[in-house]
Amino acid sequence: MNTSVLEVEGLEKKFKHFKLGPLNFTLEKGTAVALLGGNGSGKSTFFRLLMNILQKEAGTITVFGEKMIENEAELKRRIGYTGDLFDPFSSHKVKELVKLVSRWYPNWDHDRYSHFINRYNINENEKYGKCSKGTKKKIEFVFSICHNPDILLLDEPSANLDIVSQRKLKDDLIHYMEDGEKSIILATHNMDDVRQICDYITILEKGKILHSFEKDEIHDKWARLWVTELPNELKNHPHIVSVNTINSTSIEVVTNHFLSLESDLTRNEISVHHMDRLTLEEIVEYILEKEQWSKE
Numbered sequence: 169m170n171t172s173v174l175e176v177e178g179l180e181k182k183f184k185h186f187k188l189g190p191l192n193f194t195l196e197k198g199t200a201v202a203l204l205g206g207n208g209s210g211k212s213t214f215f216r217l218l219m220n221i222l223q224k225e226a227g228t229i230t231v232f233g234e235k236m237i238e239n240e241a242e243l244k245r246r247i248g249y250t251g252d253l254f255d256p257f258s259s260h261k262v263k264e265l266v267k268l269v270s271r272w273y274p275n276w277d278h279d280r281y282s283h284f285i286n287r288y289n290i291n292e293n294e295k296y297g298k299c300s301k302g303t304k305k306k307i308e309f310v311f312s313i314c315h316n317p318d319i320l321l322l323d324e325p326s327a328n329l330d331i332v333s334q335r336k337l338k339d340d341l342i343h344y345m346e347d348g349e350k351s352i353i354l355a356t357h358n359m360d361d362v363r364q365i366c367d368y369i370t371i372l373e374k375g376k377i378l379h380s381f382e383k384d385e386i387h388d389k390w391a392r393l394w395v396t397e398l399p400n401e402l403k404n405h406p407h408i409v410s411v412n413t414i415n416s417t418s419i420e421v422v423t424n425h426f427l428s429l430e431s432d433l434t435r436n437e438i439s440v441h442h443m444d445r446l447t448l449e450e451i452v453e454y455i456l457e458k459e460q461w462s463k464e
């Protein structure tokens with residue numbers, strides 16, 4: 169059964185010095201995807217294209233089985249988006265802004281809004297333009313979730329948040345996902361959020377999807393091993409990512425497929441005297457580095 173709630177095929181956008189795509193991407197119901205990538209890799213551009221704030225040059229965006237461009241207003245009512253939407257409304261107080269935003273959504277939940285405004289200590293009498301960077305992020309998040317959307321598109325929602333608010337946001341997103349009906353795409357540089365909220369990781373680099381994988385699966389596959397020797401024929405093993413000779417009796421090997429490498433080591437009668445799992449941060453760094461080597 170097809171449970172995708174958002175599908176992207178052949179999406180392209182060109183700026184003078186940057187090209188995004190062609191991108192293919194699927195978001196499944198009940199899952200959260202982390203969108204990772206360096207500064208300028210195209211994450212915000214991807215979100216703006218999904219929201220049709222930017223015009224795409226090619227490709228299709230399908231949400232709940234319907235083309236975004238054919239039913240934009242209805243489909244957007246089922247999406248919550250954070251990403252500098254309110255900058256044109258700088259002179260509005262928060263309480264004025266919420267009147268504009270809530271009118272748009274038949275499902276707007278005023279009790280939920282009051283709860284979040286208190287929870288994140290937002291002063292409704294403050295003008296949006298005068299709010300701190302972190303407070304703007306909190307307002308964006310609150311405005312994105314109070315109409316009970318089926319999909320959240322979150323562009324670095326925890327950037328500039330104090331540590332207490334970061335923890336609250338993480339808890340709120342975990343709670344949001346609990347009924348198994350909702351889905352998130354989360355662009356972030358915060359790996360704690362990825363670890364605790366996301367099921368899948370997509371890495372964007374220079375406008376292209378470099379890698380998409382299931383978080384737990386990749387965590388199980390990657391490992392750091394210490395062996396006493398590594399014969400030449402294994403040095404170019406397709407699943408060895410790096411080799412570091414520590415001393416005459418210890419070689420550190422990083423693999424992206426532990427079971428495959430382990431069986432080849434056993435066949436060569438080489439024993440592994442220690443093994444460690446890599447952190448998600450390390451895995452993502454290796455994937456990005458590998459891409460750079462392959463271009464050199």
Ligand SMILES: Nc1ncnc2c1ncn2[C@@H]1O[C@H](COP(=O)(O)OP(=O)(O)OP(=O)(O)O)[C@@H](O)[C@H]1O
Pocket residue numbers: 183184185186205206207208209210211212213214
């Ligand atoms: N309106 C625009 N006109 C021209 N170039 C643009 C425009 N918007 C974005 N870009 C360029 O597109 C590239 C990707 O930018 P984008 O904001 O999508 O990156 P990002 O991955 O979100 O970065 P960060 O992590 O720093 O937020 C950058 O090189 C940026 O300069």
